[in-house]
Amino acid sequence: MIGYYALLALRRLRQNAMAYAVVALVLGVGVGCTMIMHSIVRQITHDPAPGRSGSLYRPALDVRPEAQRRAGGEASGNLTWPDARQLLDGGRQWTQVAMAGGRAAIKDARGRPFNVRARYATDGVFTVLGIALEQGRGWTRAEGEGAQRVAVVSAPLLARVCSAGPCLDTIIELDGHSYRVIGVTKPWHPVPMYHADLPGSAFAEPDEVFLPLAAAVADDLVVDGSVSAWGDGGDTPRLGPTMAWLQLWTLLPTTDDVRQYEQMLRTHALSRDLPADQAKVWRMADWLDLKGLVPPDTRIQLWLSYLLLAVCVTNAGALLYLTLDRRRHEMAIRRAIGARRIDVLVQLLLEAAVSGALSGVVAVVVYVGGMEFVRSSRVVASTLTVVEPVTAGLALLIGVAAALACAAVPALRLCTRQVAVQQIATSP
Numbered sequence: 427m428i429g430y431y432a433l434l435a436l437r438r439l440r441q442n443a444m445a446y447a448v449v450a451l452v453l454g455v456g457v458g459c460t461m462i463m464h465s466i467v468r469q470i471t472h473d474p475a476p477g478r479s480g481s482l483y484r485p486a487l488d489v490r491p492e493a494q495r496r497a498g499g500e501a502s503g504n505l506t507w508p509d510a511r512q513l514l515d516g517g518r519q520w521t522q523v524a525m526a527g528g529r530a531a532i533k534d535a536r537g538r539p540f541n542v543r544a545r546y547a548t549d550g551v552f553t554v555l556g557i558a559l560e561q562g563r564g565w566t567r568a569e570g571e572g573a574q575r576v577a578v579v580s581a582p583l584l585a586r587v588c589s590a591g592p593c594l595d596t597i598i599e600l601d602g603h604s605y606r607v608i609g610v611t612k613p614w615h616p617v618p619m620y621h622a623d624l625p626g627s628a629f630a631e632p633d634e635v636f637l638p639l640a641a642a643v644a645d646d647l648v649v650d651g652s653v654s655a656w657g658d659g660g661d662t663p664r665l666g667p668t669m670a671w672l673q674l675w676t677l678l679p680t681t682d683d684v685r686q687y688e689q690m691l692r693t694h695a696l697s698r699d700l701p702a703d704q705a706k707v708w709r710m711a712d713w714l715d716l717k718g719l720v721p722p723d724t725r726i727q728l729w730l731s732y733l734l735l736a737v738c739v740t741n742a743g744a745l746l747y748l749t750l751d752r753r754r755h756e757m758a759i760r761r762a763i764g765a766r767r768i769d770v771l772v773q774l775l776l777e778a779a780v781s782g783a784l785s786g787v788v789a790v791v792v793y794v795g796g797m798e799f800v801r802s803s804r805v806v807a808s809t810l811t812v813v814e815p816v817t818a819g820l821a822l823l824i825g826v827a828a829a830l831a832c833a834a835v836p837a838l839r840l841c842t843r844q845v846a847v848q849q850i851a852t853s854p
Contacts, residue, residue, distance in 0.1 A: 445749045446781045449742045453828050454788020456738025461821045462796040463731040469810050470719055474616035478556050481679045484713045485513065485691050488704035489670050491656050501704060502652050504670040513674060516690055522676040523550040524639060527622050527650045530600040535589035542583060545633040546642035554675050555621055562594050562609030565638050573640040578609035583634040603645045617809050620710055621675055623651030624717040629809045743832035750774060750836040774837035775830060782829025786822035793821050
């Protein structure tokens with residue numbers, strides 16, 4: 427019987443093609459536009475470090491000189507080299523990493539130059555950020571402090587610079603300096619890039635090469651991020667107390683660890699005559715909120731898309747009601763000659779489901795096309811416009827569900843015996 431009713435639904439669809447096409451278009455556009463905003467906002471706000479975010483913390487200090495602090499403005503939270511070094515040494519019971527983002531020129535296997543995103547960090551970077559290695563190893567503390575020119579690269583980058591294996595221990599040239607590849611990372615690209623210099627690098631491309639921080643400083647590699655400098659930094663300003671450019675992250679598993687680390691941070695701030703009230707240890711989620719990665723207008727646009735969906739569902743419901751209501755005589759006769767209530771209801775809902783499937787297809791097309799349009803127009807970062815199969819499937823399901831919900835009330839009304847009797851009694 428289901429097959430028979432499905433065949434009837436297709437026939438009815440052809441007979442009322444214009445009405446069902448309008449329903450499919452209205453619902454599909456509403457659902458598709460909502461899925462676009464939902465997908466972008468979800469990717470902005472989802473947990474970039476699942477399973478680790480509860481123990482990841484960002485120590486921050488306002489290291490600016492007193493004159494700049496009085497002038498106002500928000501402190502970046504970045505640290506100078508001496509501050510980061512002292513905190514790393516003073517908190518060796520915790521796993522920490524000091525880092526900065528950068529860019530470096532490299533050549534592929536054919537000798538063609540291109541730029542890569544780099545991450546300069548101390549040896550704890552892979553443990554703190556949870557970066558798994560596919561091959562090789564990370565550098566040791568001794569190698570990092572000794573400014574050894576070693577590198578850990580991503581698998582895609584290694585494939586570009588090394589055409590024939592084995593590729594471990596390959597020498598790569600970064601801005602004219604030779605580094606030996608000792609490890610290869612598994613795919614790793616948190617969105618947003620919580621560990622980077624926020625908010626500017628929150629939705630940047632993934633880091634492709636990791637280098638010891640001391641080696642990057644020794645080779646004067648380019649830093650890609652906010653750098654605050656004041657006073658005379660001498661010949662090596664990055665190593666002095668007059669340039670804030672480093673981000674510090676630490677793993678603090680318990681509340682006692684957080685309390686002890688905060689005490690150490692405040693003690694350090696007082697020893698440097700820095701404001702102790704600005705010495706804070708931010709939980710990762712709180713740090714992302716502080717940096718305003720989700721602008722208020724984005725949330726407003728999301729709610730507006732929900733409002734659009736509600737309007738589209740209301741209009742589609744009205745169209746379906748009118749379409750089904752015109753068939754009240756037909757349904758009344760079917761009920762009068764013995765058709766079961768469930769048979770009438772199934773037939774009407776199958777017709778609505780076919781229309782809903784069409785609206786779901788329209789929603790998927792609008793979603794995929796809209797995401798590609800947003801990507802090509804560069805309105806938001808390309809990392810936020812990834813078409814997700816799960817979201818596309820959700821758009822299809824919402825289209826079907828919305829059509830069934832819109833058709834449910836008139837279908838239930840038409841299949842009742844009271845309506846059937848009334849329609850027959852009033853028929854000429």
